[in-house]
Amino acid sequence: MYGNDATHADPRRWAMFVVLLVGAFLPPLDFFIVNVALPSIREELGASASVEQLVISSYAALYAVTLITGGRLGDIYGRGRVFFLGLMGFACASLVCGFAGSPWVLVAGRALQGLTAAVMAPQALASVQAIFPESEKPLALSLYGAVFGLAAVIGQALGGVLISLDVMGLGWRAIFLLNLPVAVLVVLFGLPLLKETRALHASKLDLGGMALSMVSLAALIVPLIVGREAGWPWWSWLSLGAMPLLVWLFWRYETRLGRMGGKPLLDPAALQAPGLGRSLLTALTLYSIGVFFLLFSVYQQQALNASPLSAGLVFLPFGAGFLLGPLSTPWGRRMIGDYVNPLGMALESIAVLGLVWLISATPTGVQPDSVLLGVLLFVIGLGQGLALPTLMRMVTGRVAPAYSGMIAGIASSTLQVSTSLSVAVIGGVFYTVLGSRTDPAAITQAFTVASVCIAVCLATGAGLSLTLAWQPAASAPARRVSDGARAGTGT
Structure with missing residues (x-):
């Protein structure tokens, strides 16, 4: 068992964590990278609008419904072993997508990607509780949050870059085939490095x-x-x-x-931890920002006639903020403790409303002031970067390490459900306001109304997290469990 201080912790823990972070990076990267590639996919494969939607939704649905099971598989069979199995499966699914000759083969490959990503992704977050002493967990969770969020931004930008470069004549296929060399390198360097962790008393699934x-x-x-x-x-x-x-x-x-x-699979004893329900509800509001990436891309390309490359690169200030936010979290926690999370979500809400004001004050069809736009996107990213790792600490820190895989799966699944809800509900608001119109004025109006909805959700989450800040996770009784449920390392 790893100890609670750095003296007894594995000296290779940070190298191990870097390997596991790939599991946190690839799933959101492949979710968002497809957004800017859909027009090219539709043109080459002749995909209908409904099949085009399935390219995104098949991945999202399988990913969401399998995450809890993926986290539990790591608890039982070993997080390292399950991580590599998921990674290799993800690489095979990416190969299917990259060489798909028809829309339905692509949909099948995307579904397999979502399934294997859900097996791989929870292992990084669960391993934080197993391999790091308490003093290093805030930094580890901050890095996890930075990688998770930057993957979404990089996905938007990288998709546009790869399609524009048309590497080796692959076009949109390069966005999937890129996963293959990454997976090979991780397996080669990670297999001899990664030490197995699991629940001490492993049980059947x-x-x-x-x-x-x-x-x-x-x-x-x-x-x-x-x-x-x-x-x-x-x-x-x-x-x-x-x-x-x-x-x-x-x-x-x-x-x-x-x-x-x-x-x-979902131990009721773990879910009785005080504040856990509210922390998961907060997570449900946090990723209301998920639909923002899609709708802002629609606004950029259809209302402002921006190219896919420009529509992707505009998110770079958001990425800079998201990188700075998690790296600032340890300092923020020393200054204001668990209030970092409500502060981050409040910043997001205010900046989204600021973006609504900027777009409303700009003539229709004209690109908003680039400096103000960059600043607002930076603040949105900064707020998200502050909120995500602190929220993950609130969730995972309220249960005993034996349940870390299960809770990691639940937390990740909640975020994915949050994204799906935001796409369905707030996206539905967007298309309802838009109606049958396609002119820039209608798109702009629909985007601003949807953005106000996003800001309200984030403000609600900020209020919920204030109540969590009054009840620190470290004091949660659920962290004290029977000997039969304690976590340790595998053999």
């Missing part, structure tokens, strides 16, 4: 809980992602109506399994 959790999340995510594009058919409403019943069945099954001495 809760197959019943896994199936019920995936079905419950799918009942929410799939209709939200696909329903609007399909015109809200009857099955989407039936699925949403069945979701509460499925969640109840899942919770009852897990509670009963725990009482019988089994090892549930």
Whole structure:
């Protein structure tokens, strides 16, 4: 077992963490990198609008519904082993996408990408609790937050760059094939380096809980992602109506399994930690910013006639802020403690409203002042960079290390659900306001209304996180668990 001080911690822990951070970097990178490539994909493969939506939604849906299971697999079978299996699967799925000859092959490859990404991604966050002493966890979580957020920004910019360069005549295919050399390098350097960590008393996977959790999340995510594009058919409403019943069945099954001495996928004991529910609700509001990337790209390209490259590069100030935010978090925590999180979300909300004001004050079809736009995007990124790692610490720090994989999966799944909800709900507001119009004035109006919705969600999250700051995670009783549930290292 790793100790709680640096003296007993593994001297290779930072090198190990760098390897695991690839698992945090690739999933959001591949989610966002597709946005600017969709026109090229549609042109080459002849994809319809609905299939084009599936290229994004198949990845998002499979990723969201599998994250909890992916985190639990790492707890049971070893986080390093599961990480590499997920990484190799992700590389194979990227190969399928890169050489897809039809839209449906691409959709299948994207679904496989989402599935394997969910196996790989939770291992980095879970390993923070296992390999780092308490004194180093804030910095590790800050770096995790920086990499996670920058992947989203780099994805937007890199997609535009690769398509513009047309590397080796690959066009949009390069955005998927780029994952292959990255995966090979990580395996070559990471296999001899990574030391295994897992829950000390490993148990069999809760197959019943896994199936019920995936079905419950799918009942929410799939209709939200696909329903609007399909015109809200009857099955989407039936699925949403069945979701509460499925969640109840899942919770009852897990509670009963725990009482019988089994090892549930989602241990009810861990979820009783004070403040955990509010921290997950805060996470649900944090990624309301997820739809901003898509809608701002639409505004740039369709209202301002910007190129895909320009629409991607405009996010670079956001990336600079997101890099600075997590790196400033340890200093911020020393100054104001857990109030860093509400401060970050409040900054985001204010800056988004500032962007609404700037666009509204600019003549229709004219690019807003580049300096003010850059500053506002920087502040949005800074706020997100401050909020994300501190929120992850609030979530994972409220449970014992034995549950770190499970909670990492839940936290990551909550963020993905947040993104899906923002795309479905706030994106729905955008398209409702837009209606059948396609002129720059209508697009601008729809974007500003949707941005106000984003700002309200972020402000709500800031208020919720204020209550969490009054109850520090370190004092949560759930961190004191029985000997049979303590975490340690694998053999």
